[in-house]
Amino acid sequence: MAYFEQLVLNGLLMGAIYALAAVAYTLVYGVVKMVNFAFGELFMLGGFLTATLMLDKVTLFGTDIAMPGLGFGTAAALAMAMVAALGGLIDQVAYKPLRSAPRLAPLITSIAVSVVLQSLAQAAWGPGSMLFPAMPFEHVPAIPLGPDLLIEGTEWVVMLAALLAMLGVHLFVHRTPMGSAMRAAAIDPMAASLVGIPVNRVIGAAFMIGSALAALAGLLYAQTFQFTSATMGFLPGLKALTAAVLGGIGSVPGAALGGLLLGLIESLAAGYLPEGAVYQDVVSFVLLILLLLFRPQGLLGKKEMNSAAPGSLTSGRGLQPGRVMAAVLGGFDRLFTTPALQKPQARLLLLGAAIALGFVVRSDYWLGIFVMVLIYGLLATGLNVVVGFAGLLDLGFVAFWAIGAYFTSILFIDVIQQGWGLDTSAWWWLLYPNLLVGGLVAGLAAMLIGYPTLRVRGDYLAIMTLGFGEIIRIVATNWVSFTNGPMGLRGIPSPQWFGWVLDTPRSQYFFALALAVLLILFVSRLARSYVGRAWVALREDEHAAEAMGISGTRYKLMAYACSGFVGGVVGVFFAHFMRFISPANFTLFENILILLLVVLGGLGTLAGPFLGAAVWLLFLQLSMHIPLVTQFPELRFALLGILLIVLVLYRPDGLAGKARSRLTMG
Structure with a gap:
């Protein structure tokens, strides 16, 4: 029985982190209806910034830089604040201009932001892993749950922190004026703006809070496993999205429930299925697919995500470009609207140029x-x-x-x-x-x-x-x-x-x-x-x-x-x-x-x-x-x-x- 109980305990530990990350995901989606693929990188930055602030010296971009050597609590709070500010900045620069754009535009932009953040992290901290400075909760006493079962101090502190954070988000959304504004903007942004709710400001606040929660989930994950890396947010980001969909994306209680269930299912699958440890991720994705087939709105969610606006992938206008950019884009427009290029002779000429390129280029590198x-x-x-x-x-x-x-x-x-x-x-x-x-x-x-x-x-x-x-x-x-x-x-x-x-x-x-x-x-x-x-x-x-x-x-x-x-x-x-x-x-x-x-x-x-x-x-x-x-x-x-x-x-x-x-x- 202790084996089963230990699996449940492990599942609850990971489930708490998944749940917190899923709440961050769903908070943003509930307001702006956008799947933020940059979430994993905000998760990663929470771990990196906390570890960096706890050190006395760190190598950034190949240069040794003195750091304050803060305690875990102070470093975590500062890291969350920095990631929240970064989330707000990203929203203002990359997402806000696309509020009325087709759905694909902000999704692609979030992917591009993810690439930018991960590349900058690899350049700053290096492509390898960095050890977390210390076990901040190593002196917290363990709690015995039975003769053969013990919950370590790190484990119960992580679960408690995640629970308190999720409870705080739930109370914020349902008990504060800003939370009411977020719920109104999520239901009908146009109507919310007509009654005086500053929708853009509300969305910006949602991005900042969601980013701070992502950072908290990331730093709890990093201190639990004692490492940080530029790619560490990828898989937890997918799991957070899976948990959010499982519980019902757009529902904060649903996201919390989905995260806990996902953690438990993965832990039990790893413990009882043949080769379960290597195929537990498959179990997660199979569960996701089955849920989307039979109950796409999730356990506590709504169905509005299962729709696609007409022309949602290709239609829409961009911002007015400046003179230089307009000239560059205008050159491409003239190139692809030239009638001569539409003739079969032009295509044959283009093919001939491609063939000639293979003979003219002498560099094997460039041919590759x-x-x-x-x-x-x-x-x-x-x-x-x-x-x-x-x-x-x-x-x-x-x-x-x-x-x-x-x-x-x-x-x-x-x-x-x-x-x-x-x-x-x-x-x-x-x-x-x-x-x-x-x-x-x-x-x-x-x-x-x-x-x-x-x-x-x-x-x-x-x-x-x-x-x-x-x-x-x-x-x-x-x-x-x-x-x-x-x-x-x-x-x-x-x-x-x-x-x-x-x-x-x-x-x-x-x-x-x-x-x-x-x-x-x-x-x-x-x-x-x-x-x-x-x-x-x-x-x-x-x-x-x-x-x-x-x-x-x-x-x-x-x-x-x-x-x-x-x-x-x-x-x-x-x-x-x-x-x-x-x-x-x-x-x-x-x-x-x-x-x-x-x-x-x-x-x-x-x-x-x-x-x-x-x-x-x-x-x-x-x-x-x-x-x-x-x-x-x-x-x-x-x-x-x-x-x-x-x-x-x-x-x-x-x-x-x-x-x-x-x-x-x-």
């Missing part, structure tokens, strides 16, 4: 960069089918990329080489049917995964697809006998063509270019067909499209299948190009990055994904010539995140946004 531009451009094209054309926000696309890559790798390495003991070079021709079969397998998987998501919309859809993507990654990480786990699969043969090994950057560039031409022709024909028009109609107004006889279920599944097919084909080539794959290639961050490329280039366009990939990869290379970036390479991603925030603020349609109207109306 161009191959990656084509790979990420194709991945963004696959995601663009679902997000840009069909209007379905998918955060699990990397699963299809992974399926294609693992399909061909397992066939060549596990079956042909290790199972049959044959030389893989003699079976070089299998790569070419693998491109088709891998794409079809991934497309079938996309339909199977996509079908359950048809019952959900809006933010729920994004969260559910995120759960599917994470399940695939976790299974690939832990199914060692099949995927070789984190060590990955090595020695995947390079592409060949009748004895000619395509193992040079130049030959691989031409292979990738040929693959890109075929897949672009495939996607463009679909996009300009009746199927593509049906996708666009569903994207712009699903109810009106279905009233006109367009089957939402049929065409959404076709979008998922097409997207998965492209991802699977690219995955097959990617595996043979890299000659090594592992679950680290297919993380949520990669999915977010691909989504950012689609938004950067232009949702619902054919040129946008490649333009976004080119801007991203070339920017990462050229920015290394900036002196500060040379010293701290992580700042490249911070600069890229800032660039994306500016673009979403001033050009939410993307750089190639002007190409969309002809595609949808031509």
Whole structure:
């Protein structure tokens, strides 16, 4: 019995932290209806700032700096205040201008803010972990709960602190004038403003309070596990979102209940299920998906999140740009509205220039960069089918990329080489049917995964697809006998063509270019067909499209299948190009990055994904010539995140946004 009780105690400890983090999540969502993906970074900063203020000296940006060496309580309070101020600043700069923008704009901006904060933290404190200075509650007496069960001082203090914080938030929301204003703004911002409630100020206060709670959850987590790192907020952030949805996002008591339940379920799964310790995260995401299928509003929540506004992913105007930015954006507009570029001769000329580039460029390094531009451009094209054309926000696309890559790798390495003991070079021709079969397998998987998501919309859809993507990654990480786990699969043969090994950057560039031409022709024909028009109609107004006889279920599944097919084909080539794959290639961050490329280039366009990939990869290379970036390479991603925030603020349609109207109306 003591074993069960210990599991329950462990679950309550983690559940208290999850609950506190979920309350922070749901407080912001309840007021502004926004899933804040930067939450994990605010969580992380709470731990880092507390640990830093407790030290006598710390190394920041490579320089030793004297610190005050404060006690835990003072340092924690200051860290919460600093993160709260940062949350308010982020809201004013990045989120406030997007109050009336389509839902995708603030979501993408929050992702960009997450990238900026994580990159700055890596540059400041380093990419590794930092030990927490001391156990601040090591002298707090333990509480015996039985002959074989003891709750340590650190554990009960953490649970008590989380409980008091959640109780304080509940009382604040229901017993104070500001809390009443928050509830009024959450119900109807327009009506609240008409009766004199300063809605923007209320939303800013919600962001500050939510940020402070995120910092508190982060510092409690850091002192519990005795470490901090720039990436430590990623998984707790996902768990907080899961807990908030489980309890009912928008409901403070629901978020607290969801966090406690999630902690208990994970702890019991780890203790009793076979290999439960490695698959407890899968249990969490399976629970999330089942809940979204059968009760999307959660245990105590409401259904309003399961909706999507017409044109919510592509429509909307940005802020008025300044003279310099207007000139730059105007140049892109003129480029994509030039009638000459729409003629077939122009496309042939562009293809000829791409072919000539492969002969002219002598640097193998730059040819490798161009191959990656084509790979990420194709991945963004696959995601663009679902997000840009069909209007379905998918955060699990990397699963299809992974399926294609693992399909061909397992066939060549596990079956042909290790199972049959044959030389893989003699079976070089299998790569070419693998491109088709891998794409079809991934497309079938996309339909199977996509079908359950048809019952959900809006933010729920994004969260559910995120759960599917994470399940695939976790299974690939832990199914060692099949995927070789984190060590990955090595020695995947390079592409060949009748004895000619395509193992040079130049030959691989031409292979990738040929693959890109075929897949672009495939996607463009679909996009300009009746199927593509049906996708666009569903994207712009699903109810009106279905009233006109367009089957939402049929065409959404076709979008998922097409997207998965492209991802699977690219995955097959990617595996043979890299000659090594592992679950680290297919993380949520990669999915977010691909989504950012689609938004950067232009949702619902054919040129946008490649333009976004080119801007991203070339920017990462050229920015290394900036002196500060040379010293701290992580700042490249911070600069890229800032660039994306500016673009979403001033050009939410993307750089190639002007190409969309002809595609949808031509």
